[in-house]
Amino acid sequence: MPTTTLRAPGQAGGARAAALVLALAAVLAGLLLGPTAGQAHAATDVRLLQRDLAGLSYAPLSGVDGVYGSRTTESVRHFQRDNGLDADGDAGPATLSALTAKVQQVQSKAGTPADGDYATATLNAVRTYQSAHGLDADGIAGPLTMGAMNIDRITSSGTGTSADTKLLQRNLAGLGYLAANGVDGIYGPATKDAVLSFQSDNALSVDGIAGPQTDAALSAKVQQVQSKAGTPADGDYGTATLNAVRTYQSAHGLDADGIAGPVTMASMGIARELGGGSPGARAAARPPSPRCPAAPGTRSSRPPAPSSACTSGAPTATRTARARRGARCSPAGPGGRPGSASAPPSAATSTTTDATTARCTAV
Structure with a gap:
């Protein structure tokens, strides 16, 4: 007697329904999760x-x-x-x-x-x-x-992080290369221009890219300012540095804005431009002004200037007084009038005393 396999009614239809449900679920998942990387x-x-x-x-x-x-x-x-x-x-x-x-x-x-x-x-x-x-x-x-081609290859700090760009901008703003409201984490035209200016001042490759050399030079400059202002030299021109620089500026009679611009850096003795030197160094390099020969009995550490410089630099009243003294010491002319050097001196006038000679020599 042949055997028969018993099947539950509707079994085949149920399998098809299950497959349809799974397909619909996959479609819904794709809509909710978005396309895969491959898609x-x-x-x-x-x-x-x-x-x-x-x-x-x-x-x-x-x-x-x-x-x-x-x-x-x-x-x-x-x-x-x-x-x-x-x-x-x-x-x-x-x-x-x-x-x-x-x-x-x-x-x-x-x-x-x-x-x-x-x-x-x-x-x-x-x-x-x-x-x-x-x-x-x-x-x-x-x-x-x-x-x-003059095309900007890099239009960000090169790190791709807003935090690093803001650090760069804080330092540029603290040194007066960027406006304070330019600290926004976006490496835009204003930041690039500030980088260009800093690079130009510090003998760096002027490309507007804040690469390792530019970052190092900028951080070093900020640390110099921080050291002079008496705050930890961490290379970040944050609020603490702003306040410390304000205190320094107030103590030195400067505009207390917290920005280490040219005037403040000069006061601190920091060279803003590479090779520019501090004001003190420039003053030391300036040649001394000429001085007239020292009077008898005095010493001078400087070599005497030419007599023309002393004569031209003397006030009118002083020159007049010297002329009068010189006239008293010049040989007497005919009739005993002084100042007539063309007349031959008489025996009386040529036999001057030591005192008179001393007075004339000292003039």
Whole structure:
């Protein structure tokens, strides 16, 4: 007798319903959680992204493979840090817009259509530009090429963090290079101009980028101010330093605004400009003013100046008195009148006493 398999009624329909429910759940989860990294990158022209990154020297040309892997992610982070963007490695709309704009700047300077795609035509145009400007003609718009094109490669502090930018701005503002209300954590044009001014004053590469050398020089200058103001030299021109500098300024009769500008730094004996020296050093280097020969019986530590300098520098009344004394000591002329040097002296006048000679010598 044949056997039959008993099936619960509606079992097959129930399995299909369960699968449908799971599919709907996945769709809902995607809507709520957003696209996955793979889906997001699939929506991006990865090769275009990689060409632009490679053209600006953030990635090697060999990295243009269409795969959004760890190397591309790190290249994106590097670009984001240099341009004040959230360094998450994800080429979102803000990052893509900034990258395209930078490529278009390079293309415009190189004289090729600014389509935002660093492809073969752009490589060739940049090579031509580099050859004409004595640069390595590799077609890549690296730091030197962008510098020659006067394009800002870095528009942030290079760290990508607002806290570091604010420290930079506090120090620039404390030394009078930036307005106090410019401490906003954004590396914008005002901050760049302040960095340029500081670099120019301190014999640094004037590129507007607060790199390691600029940061070190700025921190050292702030520490000098802090030491003179009697506050811990931590290199951060914060509230404590502002207050300490105000106290110093008040004690030295300066405008007590807490800013170590040129006048305050000069008072502290700190060279604001490299090689400028302090006011005291400049005064010491100034040559001494000429002095007249010392009177008999006195000593002078300075060499005597020419007689013309003494004569021209003497007041009128003094010169007149000297002339009168000189007239009394000059040989007498005819009739005993003094001052007629052309007449030969008589025997009476030539036999002067030692006292008279002494008086005349001392004049």
